[in-house]
Amino acid sequence: MKSIPVSTTINGDPYEFLCAPDETLLDVLRNRLGLTGAKEGCGTGDCGACSVTLNGRLVCSCLVLGAEAGGAEITTIEGMADGDELHPLQRHFIDGAALQCGVCTPGILVAAKALLDKNPDPTDEELRYWLAGNLCRCTGYDKIIRAVQAAAAEMRGA
Amino acid sequence: MVKVLLWGSLRQAADGLTEVEVDAGTFKALLDRLAEAYPGLEPQIRRGVSLSLNGVIYREAWFTEIPPDAEVVLMPYMTGG
């Protein structure tokens, strides 16, 4: 199979890579570009550990082809903090002990930010349904819901 | 002499008893005496056992001293998740 040249933007930076036609965006990010913050938990779009945004839309990068990234704007967990300044979601996840093993955390943070970008004041129920595609096996979600709500409140200036 | 409570399925290896007596001052001596007195217990002791001394469970600890009148219970070797 002939490799495909792709030009894309990731976290605001220009990237160029070659990938196989059947290679997932997740494999490109992790294996070609060294962006290993997105994790492969299942490879079938069931766990959300590989969540990134593609042109503002939340996607499982294991279900997107690398070739589809051409000309797109992608954001990953590596782009969430502003330099040394953590995003409020990141800060509240640490302060609220919303992670244990932490392997689902990048995906959950990306997903939560995508929600708050659209809906800065979600109800717990809206938040729980939005995050239903992101599995966490350690926390029982309690502290995750609290941390996202605390970050949302801070971001609203509440 | 130390009274040692065995678990039920070891009975067949200890002349039908679930409580046996051996002369031992430490766990190591106790396990050695048990294996000598009841060779049928030896395979299980070799595979591993835990010992409870007055309600506290130990997994190895050969040199733990057994005070007089202590309650000693043999248990399977314990692991967790």
Add this chain to the structure above:
Amino acid sequence: MAFDEYQKREFKQVGKRVRRPDGVDKVTGRAMYGADATAPGMLWARILRSPHAHARIRSIDTSAAMALKGVRAVLTGADLPDQEDVFIRDVQNNCMAKDKVLYDGHAVAAVAAVDIATAKAALKLIKVDYEILPHVTDVDKAMAPGAPVVLDGRSLESVPAGMSANVTEHAEFGHGDLGAGFAKADMVLERSYKTPTAHQGYIEPHAALASVTSDGKAELWCCTQGQFYVRTLCAAIMGMEASQLRVTASEIGGGFGGKTTVFIEPVALALARKAGRPVKLVMNRDEVFRATGPTVHSSMDVKIGMTKDGRITAAEAKLRYSGGAFPSGTHSFGAQAAFAAYDLAAVRSYSWNVLTNRPKEAAYRAPGAPQAIYAVEATIDELCQHFGLDPLDVRLKNAARKGTKSSYGPTFPDIGLVATLEAAKAHPHYSAPLEPGQGRGISCGFWFNFGGNSCVSLNINTDGTVGVTEGNPDIGGSRASISLMAAEELGIDYDRVRTIVADTSSLGYNDVTDGSRVTFAVGLATIKAARDAVRVMCERAAKIWGIDADAVEWKDGAAVPAGPNAGKFPPMTLAEIAAVSFETGGPIAGHHEVNVDGAGVSFGVHIVDIEVDKETGATKVLRYTVFQDAGKAVHPSYVEGQMQGGAVQGIGWALNEEYIYGEDGRLQNPTFLDYRVPVASDLPMIDTVILEIPNPGHPYGVRGVGETGIVPPLAAITNAVCRSAGVRMHELPMSPPRVLKALSA
């Protein structure tokens, strides 16, 4: 070793909800997990797995795979040594089948190639000639006469004669006269239960990166709960000396017991040795479900006699557990745990382990206990309903306490069950009104907890900060807890301590992160290592002051002269002593190595409110409260996290999670879509009540908290479903189709 170590004290650091040291790495994507490592010249490996539940391997032809361009090594069972030690042989054969495949997904060959695509293509070129054998995947069928034999000749001497060759172990516990006890009962209830195989469901699949040089030195990077145990197993399988194999534990993306042994690590090492290049091997989710170590599945009979005022007069349990294709001892933990919560004059539990054509069970949070306690707690609840008794009152009436002869033999020392039950009874949740159609269930839970081998090295840096080196992968915030205990003992602020997890070449042996042992046992070793460093710092201060070391004591982070003849010197802080350490004798460190006992058993009580949708059979969890004794909560947030996470895993097991095998012996649901773990929208907040009844075996009174939380949900939800829907379920999971079937029966 004495266990009267606990001393009451005012804590200054312990108990604070501090930021964990690995937090920023984990929220920014920087943390390095198993699959995140690479090495120069690295190859990618894939494993070929059996599509059959049980078959003899007649031959494997790897020549076409080897001939494929880009393939650097192919491995089969024939490449691995014959092992004399039966346990090591089982572990090795589970990683790579030798003569027979024993379950769907059993590894039969592996390939290392320049990229994943080539490795995958090579797998398709491997020809395995199987002689398909009859299989059995159900525990009761495997026990029956004439069942296909998974492995022959593996029954221990404890197994009564005449049983199926699949029965490998048997255990019996208990005391008293059952017949007399049952005769005293106003009702004797006998019920049978089944629980499915559940998987730990950690989100991170197993991953390993191995490098073996031609002079026999090896490096292994992997996600594991115990790098030292990985070294032990891999060194044995590879025929290596432990000193030549350095194992580094990556950050671990969940384990829950499932990462306490090896599956792919020896395969990666063997391929790396064959290829002469580093090899990376990562499982996919399908492989995790089919070929790692889920739980036992069980079939159980419980018989309990009760008087009409709620006193249990006798109790008996028969537990048939299958730990899959290789022998497993988990049945005996179930048999010991079954009735641990109760003070019983007559009690007996019997257990058997049975081989089936399923993957070999590994530990999962309190291994063996959730199944047995589910059966017992559901039966007790049914008796409570029969007599119209309050289920918490009945538990309190029969609760084990100090001086109770436990169902597994020992007489209990101080235990926290009664206090936990009383806290549950007094909690507003228990008296909150329910709407029509809602049901409330409760259950007790129990786990033993362990200590184990622990080594800690604690370095006092010249700038007055402290580095703690320990050897247990941090699975839920333990580095923060260990730093807190070091800071407490040294009398300095938490922020001045950093704890790291060392590789196998940097410390003596540490047992696996299991048995809820790390905060307890590694914490104890940390406190003692800190005391060792304090001793050295006091000696240095004494030298500086020109007085006896005995005349110096440590107070609030500083050496101070003590006693009438010590003289008057201003306190010397840790930082001041550290700053001149080169001048006063050299770097200052403390260390402690110990095999810890005295963990102290752990009880929990859960209350759950649910509502069953009678149209769909779906159960909605409305409110959930966990009560558990932590001894001393070192970092309360992570204690709560253990209680919440355990409860939710138990909720998943109760309501949805199960391995489903087809008639062909193949696993039908090896995906997160079909093996449904709880998602955020399934759940309410999980409230927690931490009790702190000090454990006498730990200087700060700490008790392990990780495992007990998974035990009560199975019965608590069963009991709530019965009170909501009016049907008593005796099999898990209570998935919507099963509940609907029960409702229509």
